[in-house]
Amino acid sequence: MSETVRTWAETAPRLVAVAAGRVPADLVIRGASWVNVHSREVLARHDIAIAEGRFAYCGPDAGHCIGPSTEVVEADGLFAIPGLCDGHMHIESGMLTPAEFARAVIPHGTTTMFVDPHEIANVLGLRGVRLMHDEALMQPVNIFTQMPSCAPSAPGLETTGFAITAADVAEAMTWPGIIGLGEMMNFPGVVAGDAQMLAEIAATQAAGKTVGGHYASPDLGTAFHAYAAGGPADDHEGTQEADAIARVRQGMRAMLRLGSAWYDVEAQITAVTQRGLDPRNFILCTDDCHSGTLVHEGHMNRVVRHAIACGCDPLIALQMATVNTATHFGLERELGSIAPGRRADVVLTSDLKTLPILQVIARGRTVALNGEIQVDCPHLDWPADTRATVHLGMPKIETDFEIPAPEGANTVTAKVIGVVENQAPTKALTARLPVVDGVVEGDGGVCQIALVERHQGTGKVVNGFVSGFGYQGRMAIASTVAHDSHHMIVVGTSRVDMAAAANRLAKVGGGVTVWKDGREIALVELPVAGLMSDSPAAEVAAKAQAMVRAMADCGCTLNNAYMQHSLLALVVIPELRISDLGLVDVTRFELTDLFEDKT
Template structure:
């Protein structure tokens, strides 16, 4: 069992002795400009002394803390910034295990993650959460987990690999490293007073921990207030200024996300920059970042830079990625600032607006420099049960990916899922499509979409149509990453290629593959739960880039199109989704027929 980081109580005698000058520090950093997120000021010349992985002294002169064996670091006028915190994210979205994710983000200055592993929970249940936690606790930075709340996320509308129960939640609340309940996606259940949802929230609050929110609706009337009364303490699903305002006014933290495909900061940050609301109630997060973004663009440093570019004061932006997050999770005395007693997590940067981590310290150790990881990120030996999760039950054929038309019809009107670039919501569209040989034929911008049940080997396939990817030739993209139940999702224009792509993932144990008439054009194996690779982030990013290029060559021009693909089964975000049970109208939380009426 991994050993948690030593508590403040264990370190207190030495911290006090170092701060008083009775014992030498392990590390003293001087000659810098300290960013104090408690007072929102920059303190020129302030110095820090570190002992036992924590800040012992933070003040104008730490010379009394230096002694034999103390390492002295000259900051050279650079800013000392608290280690960055991601307030809401999913490690699995990076297609990396916790070790790989930590290795990717530490060089960018992220030293704390608050992760909801509901992706692996949908595949492996509580056992999957435990495996994620075990690897998280091995890392040189702080990886906290929230116990997933909703598996399935939309009961009755999808099938998950392992349902999460009230007992599972209660058990996890006693684990070290679990800091709360993951995003409560079943917001209709909370609003309706669902017994299990309220019981999970109650178990979390009895443990003194935080309940994550997920209110994916634009309705800010009684339904929103009922949800807020149900206990969620934050929400990251806002896309408008009024969403951020409503959450703050309801006593929640508004989490503004910038992920690989979600650009929701600019529209909401005006709640602070223009309306002048208290920025303490605003937190920056990523939600979902794939490996390519992490390797090439950054992580929370990227979010902070973006928020500043959107008009946020640099010091407020840093607060929203450090102390605000720590305070929200009840960890203000533990991390989120450069202050006595806190974990010694900081980065050195020459410019606050163009925040680039030149040196990164975590728990008092130099873990990255110049964008290069210096620390080891230990990996778990993932068991066979986590690597054999794709069960198709049979070999799929082209006919599995066709849609029979109503008898006698030569054209039909069908419901079509409309992809919205850079946003999680979709549009519910209606399109007239022709019928040939008794089968519906997509045309123009409309492509085929299918969800294949992969947890229990039922062989079940559900078909629908999608618009917005721009595929203009025979192509198929199959993935076992299909939020949140993570069945297999296949999009394309050719049923035979769709069958080939789906069968390929069954052979390799999960991942993403793209096929054209020339054969397989890109493949990203994800053997851990069909969601993650235990290869280095740079290697995964390279394969992900190759996948992106292959999608572009097939006519797709969407930004981060794979992220959009992976969300087409997410039955808790409006408007229209496809699951292994059928087409879901998320506005009504009901299964609907593919056909509206004959054209």
Template sequence: MTQPHPLPRPLPSWPEAAPRLIAVAAGRAPADLVISNAAVVSVHTREVLQGWSVAVAMGRFAYVGPDASHCIGEDTQVIDAEGRYLIPGLCDGHMHIESGMLTPAEFARAVIPHGTTTMFTDPHEIANVFGLRGVRLMHDEALLQPINIFTQMPSCAPSAPGLETTGHEITPDDVAEALTWPGIVGLGEMMNFPGVIAGDEKMLAEIAATQNAGRTVGGHYASPDLGPAFHAYAAGGPADDHEGTREQDAIARMRQGMRAMIRLGSAWYDVESQITAITEKGLDPRGMILCTDDCHSGTLVEDGHMNRAVRHAIDCGADPLVALQMATINTATHFGLEREVGSITPGRAGDMILTSDLRRLPIERVFARGVSAAEDGRITVECPHGDWPEEVRRSVRLKRTLRADDFTAPAPEGAREVTARVIGVVENQAPTRALTATLAVNDGAIQPDPAQDIAHIALVERHRATGGVVNGFVSGFGYQGRMAVASTVAHDSHHMIVVGTCRENMALAANRLGAIGGGVSVWRDGRPLAEVRLPIAGLMSDRPATEVAKAAAGMVAAMAECGCTLNNAFMQHSLLALVVIPELRISDKGLVDVTRFALTDLVTDHTA
């Protein structure tokens, strides 16, 4: 199959641009842009080339060398780098735009000033709500942006068939169709790793369609077991994995020819524990890629994006040039795009950053496709919006107004107290713990126990208006008083997750999201404390990142006001239904034991 042109069309292909690039490099034609007197970072050779210059034409590098004066014409824009470093634009190897609570346009607007010029995105969040149509809407807006947003076709909706119900399903035919679209670079993370290990025909058909098209299969092996199951998964075809949390995880993946994607997101801090495979064990850094996986709007506005990940890797002991390789050329090479992006070399997209310090990495000026895109934290390009149909803005479908008794976990008949399974949140990590606790029973209902840091959790079905509510318990948030937090961001099925200590407040929070079309709502003592409106699929806002970040900050403050002390607690909240990461989760079908990939009972024992 002929691969569609991988980059958005304002940028001509290298063959189309080659005559002009050759003429500029030879001095027969003027460049559009020349940056001189720079310390050019070569990520191919891991060198800093002092006093070099670059020339850009038609959005691509034409000349990279010691003197570009022969490329300068009357209309050439010339910039003196004044000895500053010129590094490639940064690449995020794995992420989900929806997790920033922003549309592709607003996400791009937020990350460009941080030096991100290429993203490899898996829109499986919206795929769970609207299927292939949702993916197409994300893809189409992504192609409008002034930076490179490549799309991986989501592989698993539902992520664990039989254990959850999504708004729509993704089929092998959907994958095959998407692979014909421009900008589709592969298959999104294959989360159904038990299915791959078991030889599931649907999962293998999706992988085969991707490989037959010459694209990359994304991995997701969320298990500490590095025995035969891991090897079976690797044999199935996934080319990378971002679910490692230990040094041995990174080493095992690289030894199998997979890229170890190590992530620093808003809630994932998995770089320090894995980068030692390079910094201490001395393994080849070509096998490791930096990514974010998930960054919410507050992180983007306040802390950064891939620049934050690179700085963190350096702080963890990585040589700055190695860290830059992990966020540029390693990523591009992995997706078969090293001839398009990821380095400052002839023919590649003119994506680059001026910075005065390779360790602190201040992003002083950003160029995307040879155009000045940001300067001193201010964006200087437009990020066009796509068309989001009205029905996509009305995705929260509740059968009726919810009542307090909908949020009741019934006890066995005659029970005075029960031993119940409890989802245990682990700060800064995706996995949860499967806990048990003794809980009191009142009027036939199992009670939460704030003294034990045990709150109520409920999953409200919101795609088909079935009226279904599944109830359970969760520990780790530290909530006190009469409160509730409801969210339609609930990876990956994206039903509604409600956590609280008071059933009345849980009903109020859930009904509020039904009224506003989705988002996050925090209530205490019968009144709203904060809300984030996410009307697009119940996942995103098309408002600027600064506005969304402000609302999200209010949400975080409100959660803290209710007693929560967790770092990035909302990210933990939003993952409570992620039934492909151990150990215990909740879905519309019940509690899920993810170590066995099976439904399990809430109550294990009781006292009459």
């Protein structure tokens, strides 16, 4: 059954009556240290009265709001902070459906999420977005959907299962849970004045909604200014202080992310902590968090703690995860603070720095207590065809992963995708590689990568090289999570194991599998679109953690290496990527040859 939120207009008569003491509240929190993110102060021994799922009274004494049936929560000095908001994220990256993602993050104090389901858009198109949107609206917390803007993310450089059009964007803007346009990843298109990109932005702005940004380039010159003129209102791709400063100076919100593998807060928050820029234009987000992080480390509470550890004032960090986010999406009067009329989303904690989450109230009812979920998170009945999306054509064999050398060559200089720990960008490297029986082999930390087409069953395999994972011995890892086109990425040192891993994922309908010495040592099944599981988060997290351990058993030493693996086909983030069309030079946005010389 869908969760409904009554509007302020529908509830206003009772809210006023409760605040005036004429009728009792549904719930009153007594004696809390009220963290007011509007005035940036902590008000000791204050009461908070809630009615109809909204705050009615916030003040020194709510005794006049208490009746015989009013539920009273004795805070005894605990801090009452607004429910935490994630300003930019992809549910699919958690390997979970919206219902299970909500179940995982609610105990961590997240009560609002702004989600971009462009992962499923690449696999199932507008229909997939609608399914995500519909399940999101069923949840006991606020999940707002941004309509994906770029599928494919870079036309001409990759092929997706479905393409998103400007007409799709215009249609989605009429759906009840759509809050804006998802990250505009095709930044070269915007800079060049691409008609479709500008039409999508125009349709969003005409609907009075927010346009998400994604400027994944270190160039802060003319191209950046052209992108800003194209309409994106925020950006989460900054990796250094200058990026954050440039964005806010152009009227954009700088979104600072801490995901499972992206550690971009520390390098940018100095714009506030040291340079003294106005913190109202800074927002904290996660972008991508896998299930293991959610279950074992947290969600937005983890990001806020990290920002504080990086020197940010706790109250400012909380503003960046609450009212700043709500204001950015035009929802300041609806959520993001503890103030009359807003949705009654509040978290009780004993410490503002370490942020233990003791009780979570969403829309006026307790949804989590001492780390345990207290409510149901309803599921959609996902259609059968959404669980049958891995089409390889013929089963893969060892020779599909061979890289023929130029005739007569004994060695080659190959272009190599260089993984950078804890960052989304890669490096465009080169390596001198040996040729054995006419086939180029990996060497010295360089292993193979393959992009296996899985949407149309064409049987196509594009091969290349990658370094930085540290894999040793005979191994392979395959994943149908392959941002953003979500074909299948296979990385390995053994072509036999690479073929076995690819075939295994075709059999189970998608996910992640790790092979070593000819046998499977870890498997995470992701049957929904090859991206998500509707199993409980703890079960998926356990399998994901086993997968991480299996990668380490194969020699990998990177932090959250799976997240790095899943982005190797993301052809809108520099410098070098792989797609179903070939190797992509993202600094030039063009396909490039695998070999530099052939002697």
